[in-house]
Amino acid sequence: MSAATSPLRESRLPGLTLFRRGKVRDVYDLGEHLLFVATDRISAFDVVLPTGIPDKGRVLSGLSAFWFERTRGIVPNHLVTADPARFPKALAPHRPLLAGRSMLVRKAEVFPVECVVRGYLAGSGWREYRETGRVCGVLLPGGLCDGDRLPEPIFTPATKAEQGHDENIPFERMEAIVGRDAAAQLRRTSLDLYGFARGYARERGLILADTKFEFGRIEGEIALVDEALTPDSSRYWPADRWKPGGAQPSFDKQFVRDYLDSLKWNHTPPGPDLPPGVVEKTREKYLAAYRILTGRDLPT
Secondary structure (H helix, E strand, C coil), X not given: CCCCCCCCCCCCCCCCEEEEECCCEEEEECCCEEEEEECCCCEECCEECCCCCCCHHHHHHHHHHHHHHHCCCCCCECEEECCHHHCCHXXXXXXXXXXXXXXXXXXXXXXXXEEEEEEECCHHHHHHHHHHCEECCEECCCCCCCXXXXXXXXXXXXXXXXXXXXXXXXXXXXHHHHCHHHHHHHHHHHHHHHHHHHHHHHHCCEEEEEEEEEEXXXXXXXXXXXXXXXXXXXXXXXXXXXXXXXXXXXXXXXXXXXXXXXXXCCCCCCCCCCCHHHHHHHHHHHHHHHHHHHCCCCCC
């Protein structure tokens, strides 16, 4: 793996129509399809930080494509191709920037909810359980501690927020938002995806503690969209170091959150700059997740 390059904070592709800039992805409208460009932006506590993480966008795109291919038997997805050589000819001048960090995807009518599955108690789930004994309305056994494995995975949806904080919601509210039949199908599919990915990760020495999915309708059919099972959307822990009772070592951006919690910052914009040591350690964690899950280094 080559040394880190400068992080890409924002893509600029002259001649293309910018559809939106998300927390991490820049999305361009190509007419029939969308072009997703994963930048190296990083968000924490739903605030985009001013410091980027080199190679982060390439890890997100590479892992998403990896999982999209492996989960097609569970649910269709929006990926057309992640190979810039197969992109429309109009994108040829941008191939150097797009290589490794972009995907051509089908357009979808996206459901306005995050589909979260938790197999372990951590993060906002742990905080809510500590206060109420429940997570998103799901009653859990008493006496659990931070990092504990749940008796069985639970589905805990959340509202989506392009800006500001996502909000955990009970399943009944999700039913009201997307409809009862769609909610039931999204819950079932999310649990199936989590079960498959958890087993795959465990074979490679990782615990998939929790993850979140996004879905949409493509030609009337529910499909997996956005990203899938990346360190941005999932908590991966080394299985041989799992020890319930506190925060776990992880391959996600928890390292960044922990650093930010050491500062006097109130989790509202603007976020603070990250020091070089935190940037490099975070980059190493993303690269390690990619290497462990795919069995190969990130292409240079």
